[in-house]
Amino acid sequence: MSQQTLYDKIWDSHTVEILPTGQTQLFIGLHLVHEVTSPQAFDMMREQGLKIAFPERTFATADHIVPTDMRSRPFLDDQAEEMMQAIEQNAREFAIDFYGLDSDRQGIVHVIGPQLGLTQPGMTIACGDSHTSTHGAFGSLAFGIGTTQVRDVLATQTLALDRLKVRRIEVNGQLGRGVYAKDVILAIIRKLGVSGGKGFAYEYAGPVIEGLGMDGRMTVCNMSIEGGALCGYINPDQTTFDYMKGRPFVPTGAAFDRAETYWRSMASDTNAVFDDVVRMEGASIEPTVAWGINPGQSVGISERLPLPEESGDPDTTRKAYQHTGFEPGAPILGLPIDVAFVGSCTNSRLSDLRAAAEVVKGRHVDPRVRALAVPGSVQVKIDAEREGLDRIFEEAGFEWREAGCSMCLAINPDQLKGREVCASSSNRNFIGRQGSPTGRTMLMSPAMVAAAALNGKIVDVRNL
Amino acid sequence: MSSETHINKISGTALPLRGNDIDTDRIVPARFLKEVTFSRMGEYPFFDERFGSDGKPKPHPFNDSRYQGASVLLVNNNFGCGSSREHAPQALNRFGLQAIVGESFAAIFQGNCLAIGLPAVTIAPEEMARLQDMVEEDPSVPFTVDLDAMVVRLPDRTIPCQMPDATRKALLEGNWDTTTMLAKNLPQVRQVASRLPYVGNFRG
Numbered sequence: 001m002s003q004q005t006l007y008d009k010i011w012d013s014h015t016v017e018i019l020p021t022g023q024t025q026l027f028i029g030l031h032l033v034h035e036v037t038s039p040q041a042f043d044m045m046r047e048q049g050l051k052i053a054f055p056e057r058t059f060a061t062a063d064h065i066v067p068t069d070m071r072s073r074p075f076l077d078d079q080a081e082e083m084m085q086a087i088e089q090n091a092r093e094f095a096i097d098f099y100g101l102d103s104d105r106q107g108i109v110h111v112i113g114p115q116l117g118l119t120q121p122g123m124t125i126a127c128g129d130s131h132t133s134t135h136g137a138f139g140s141l142a143f144g145i146g147t148t149q150v151r152d153v154l155a156t157q158t159l160a161l162d163r164l165k166v167r168r169i170e171v172n173g174q175l176g177r178g179v180y181a182k183d184v185i186l187a188i189i190r191k192l193g194v195s196g197g198k199g200f201a202y203e204y205a206g207p208v209i210e211g212l213g214m215d216g217r218m219t220v221c222n223m224s225i226e227g228g229a230l231c232g233y234i235n236p237d238q239t240t241f242d243y244m245k246g247r248p249f250v251p252t253g254a255a256f257d258r259a260e261t262y263w264r265s266m267a268s269d270t271n272a273v274f275d276d277v278v279r280m281e282g283a284s285i286e287p288t289v290a291w292g293i294n295p296g297q298s299v300g301i302s303e304r305l306p307l308p309e310e311s312g313d314p315d316t317t318r319k320a321y322q323h324t325g326f327e328p329g330a331p332i333l334g335l336p337i338d339v340a341f342v343g344s345c346t347n348s349r350l351s352d353l354r355a356a357a358e359v360v361k362g363r364h365v366d367p368r369v370r371a372l373a374v375p376g377s378v379q380v381k382i383d384a385e386r387e388g389l390d391r392i393f394e395e396a397g398f399e400w401r402e403a404g405c406s407m408c409l410a411i412n413p414d415q416l417k418g419r420e421v422c423a424s425s426s427n428r429n430f431i432g433r434q435g436s437p438t439g440r441t442m443l444m445s446p447a448m449v450a451a452a453a454l455n456g457k458i459v460d461v462r463n464l
Numbered sequence: 465m466s467s468e469t470h471i472n473k474i475s476g477t478a479l480p481l482r483g484n485d486i487d488t489d490r491i492v493p494a495r496f497l498k499e500v501t502f503s504r505m506g507e508y509p510f511f512d513e514r515f516g517s518d519g520k521p522k523p524h525p526f527n528d529s530r531y532q533g534a535s536v537l538l539v540n541n542n543f544g545c546g547s548s549r550e551h552a553p554q555a556l557n558r559f560g561l562q563a564i565v566g567e568s569f570a571a572i573f574q575g576n577c578l579a580i581g582l583p584a585v586t587i588a589p590e591e592m593a594r595l596q597d598m599v600e601e602d603p604s605v606p607f608t609v610d611l612d613a614m615v616v617r618l619p620d621r622t623i624p625c626q627m628p629d630a631t632r633k634a635l636l637e638g639n640w641d642t643t644t645m646l647a648k649n650l651p652q653v654r655q656v657a658s659r660l661p662y663v664g665n666f667r668g
């Protein structure tokens with residue numbers, strides 16, 4: 001019997017050739033495009049007179065620069081307007097589907113792909129965005145790529161890639177109350193390091209992972225790249241297939257049954273051989289907060305911030321204290337915040353918004369805190385409003401916004417100011433990430449962001 | 465640069481930049497991603513570390529006149545982690561750097577370097593510590609990154625360096641413009657596609 005991993009199976013079935021360089025030319029089943037990393041690639045296509053090889057497998061949207069308050073055109077920011085016009089023009093000229101601001105399919109590229117059923121198990125996926133790893137939640141191999149590689153995919157629907165090793169990360173047992181997928185992935189990155197995944201694809205498995213819904217699985221796979229792994233995936237199962245049913249790009253009837261058969265066949269064999277296996281206990285994971293300047297610098301909510309000498313990398317820890325101004329050895333509980341952000345491709349799906357809304361329902365945001373809830377897509381927004389989540393957020397003092405990347409990357413109007421501290425459900429706490437070179441970001445689950453918003457400081461959501 | 469450019473040796477002085485896990489948000493702050501071309505990226509590397517909010521330059525290796533005109537960047541562990549923005553290697557390259565020597569690089573960053581023909585090689589951490597000290601002491605030391613011999617050459621010694629085989633071959637043979645190389649196989653690409661059931665939307 002075969003002993004292959006999902007990675008092996010997809011890799012082998014998508015291999016076109018071994019290139020003269022020794023790399024593998026891999027067919028890409030789905031190419032997602034957004035406005036920020038594509039204009040230069042389309043320019044190169046034009047300059048070289050190239051055509052898109054598989055326009056029907058190429059889909060574009062706008063998410064990064066889109067304002068989440070006033071979406072009327074032209075945008076107030078000329079550069080953003082120019083970038084928006086570029087993607088509109090490129091989509092027209094190269095005849096690809098584009099979900100712009102007037103489409104109810106618009107949203108963060110990693111939210112809409114799955115939602116539309118474009119993202120499917122057993123597929124390869126590429127996008128000029130490092131969080132393309134998100135799509136691995138469906139049992140696909142999904143790679144973040146640079147702009148020149150975007151051109152490669154546009155022109156040939158393939159990439160030149162090196163085969164990765166596979167590390168299986170098993171999270172056993174179960175999660176405690178108030179502990180979410182976000183805490184699981186933060187704990188994994190803390191354990192294995194921000195460069196620990198280099199050269200690996202991560203296979204997430206075990207009862208805790210299998211127990212997650214698709215939204216939670218996407219949260220986990222989303223941050224594979226923060227652990228240094230180019231991609232991460234979860235074997236597809238009934239949860240996956242149930243999610244797929246009825247989505248716009250998913251086949252129906254007998255074709256769905258054939259699809260399901262194919263999807264099942266692409267999962268790792270029960271006796272698959274892995275290059276490395278790591279095991280963790282779900283019960284030992286607490287609500288976790290990344291306090292420093294990279295997502296691996298995190299602590300459980302009951303812990304204290306590390307002393308530089310005790311940390312694995314004293315220099316980077318010291319640099320983190322220089323930037324944050326936090327006190328080494330202080331408890332994480334009680335650190336004050338100025339801004340609360342629920343959103344981003346990590347945590348802006350319906351279940352994320354529900355978790356945050358449940359915490360803030362009937363309560364009020366601390367008057368010193370600016371709080372934003374930003375749905376990941378127009379469809380998430382519609383679904384959330386149907387449940388009345390918008391009213392819960394607004395009554396609690398959150399701003400309820402339109403779909404986009406918002407304060408995750410802050411190349412739109414949503415930004416930190418000065419030294420503000422943000423409790424954020426996004427994925428990166430890098431220096432300057434949220435738009436202010438001196439701003440500070442703490443990463444946590446949407447429920448923990450909500451709890452921090454109410455209290456103006458980091459609290460344990462389990463005690464509310 | 466054209467696709468036929470063979471890249472085998474980069475020579476020049478070096479610029480030492482210390483720190484592990486230097487992410488691409490630091491290399492090029494996100495707001496510069498709003499430009500629809502790469503043409504001005506050379507002005508932006510480490511912008512927020514090099515200039516205060518008043519626009520005044522701050523002490524930073526990239527502002528240090530002693531390292532002006534350097535061709536080789538010396539970095540530490542996991543350089544280029546984070547966002548996939550090709551703007552990061554574009555900015556370093558357009559700033560004038562033609563090779564990067566580091567302890568290790570993040571995966572996407574390394575791929576992006578290859579895509580624009582910017583060699584990124586690794587050496588042992590102890591060696592890097594010595595090199596960075598040495599250049600801080602004497603910025604005029606001439607470096608040669610030699611991809612034929614896979615060494616970093618200094619006047620007084622030669623340090624072995626590493627790079628994935630495929631990357632090295634691509635640079636040496638001028639095959640790093642992947643689009644041209646990949647496009648040669650378009651007929652095979654269509655064959656592979658026709659065998660994948662999802663490409664036909666499972667029509668049976």
Ligand code: SF4
Pocket residue numbers: 063064108109110129131344345346404405408409426427
């Ligand atoms: S939400 Fe953040 S991480 Fe996700 S695609 Fe947008 S900017 Fe990138």
